[in-house]
Amino acid sequence: MEIQYWADIACPYCYMGITQLQRALKELKIADQTPLKFMSFQLDPTLSTTTDLSMTEYYAKTHQLTKQEAATQIQKIDQLAADIDLPIKMENAIPVNTLAAHRLIKYIESLNDQALLNKAVKRLYQLYFNDNESITDYEALTVAMNEIGLPVADVKKVLESNQYEDEVRKNERRAFMIGMQSAPLFVINNKYSITGAQPYEVFLEALKKVKNTTK
Numbered sequence: 555m556e557i558q559y560w561a562d563i564a565c566p567y568c569y570m571g572i573t574q575l576q577r578a579l580k581e582l583k584i585a586d587q588t589p590l591k592f593m594s595f596q597l598d599p600t601l602s603t604t605t606d607l608s609m610t611e612y613y614a615k616t617h618q619l620t621k622q623e624a625a626t627q628i629q630k631i632d633q634l635a636a637d638i639d640l641p642i643k644m645e646n647a648i649p650v651n652t653l654a655a656h657r658l659i660k661y662i663e664s665l666n667d668q669a670l671l672n673k674a675v676k677r678l679y680q681l682y683f684n685d686n687e688s689i690t691d692y693e694a695l696t697v698a699m700n701e702i703g704l705p706v707a708d709v710k711k712v713l714e715s716n717q718y719e720d721e722v723r724k725n726e727r728r729a730f731m732i733g734m735q736s737a738p739l740f741v742i743n744n745k746y747s748i749t750g751a752q753p754y755e756v757f758l759e760a761l762k763k764v765k766n767t768t769k
Contacts, residue, residue: 555588555764560595560729560739563655563689566631566644567751568738569679573640575740576672578757582765589668592675594656594725595737601651603690612649635683638754642683650690653722655682658699658709660718673702 557575561568572590579585598616605612614624628645635642655678662674677698681687687694692713699709712718729739740748740757742764748757 555584555761556591556743557588558591558593558741558744560593560725560734561737562595562597563652563675563678563682564647564649565597565737566635566642566683569642569683570635570638570640570751571738571740572675574638574752574754575757577754578761581758582761584761584765590672592659592663592671593728594659594722595729595734595739596652596656596722596726597737598649599651599653599726601649603651603654604688605648605650607649609645609647609649634751643686644683646686647682648686648688650688652689653719654692654695654713655689656722657716657718658695658712660721661708661712662699662704663721664718670703674699674704677702 559568559572559575561572576585576590579588607615610621610624610628613619613628614621617624617627619627625645631644632642635644659671659674659678662671665671678689678695681694681698682689685694685698687698689695692710695713696706696709700706736749738750742748742760746760746764748760
């Protein structure tokens with residue numbers, strides 16, 4: 555079984571979705587032999603690398619809400635994550651461009667180490683939603699990647715260039731070609747798809763069906 559999933563580091567539903575998928579894979583005891591290919595998809599590629607806007611202000615602006623309505627929606631998202639034992643602090647996240655994080659993921663993907671890739675993706679989500687660091691802060695990104703075992707010099711070399719941007723854009727063009735409009739999207743064996751941050755049970759049942767049909 556092979557799984558591709560389109561996601562953005564700034565997407566809470568993507569974080570919830572991949573967490574639920576990985577839990578389902580572990581439950582079925584197929585996590586170690588199931589490659590997870592991260593496909594880049596920036597929810598807002600127009601974002602700057604710096605901002606004076608809070609997440610609440612940005613969310614209100616992009617969803618045509620009042621600040622109070624936006625704050626309420628963000629609290630609901632935090633609660634959805636908490637309900638699956640994935641505490642986040644979205645209200646404190648910094649709404650900036652995620653391209654640097656995507657480029658790092660593509661670099662790590664090139665190392666052909668699935669376990670390291672999974673750790674990197676998880677750590678980047680934590681950096682954004684828990685540590686509430688700017689995902690464009692090269693120092694914060696370097697420290698976070700070094701924590702999971704990547705050499706500082708290698709991380710800096712990628713960040714201080716435009717390496718792997720082509721790979722990110724190829725993923726996004728592929729998303730456009732298949733008609734994808736929002737994230738996350740999970741595609742199993744290039745045939746079965748699951749959209750959104752579905753409940754754990756949905757992932758589990760879908761994986762069971764695919765597993766049974768590919769025996």
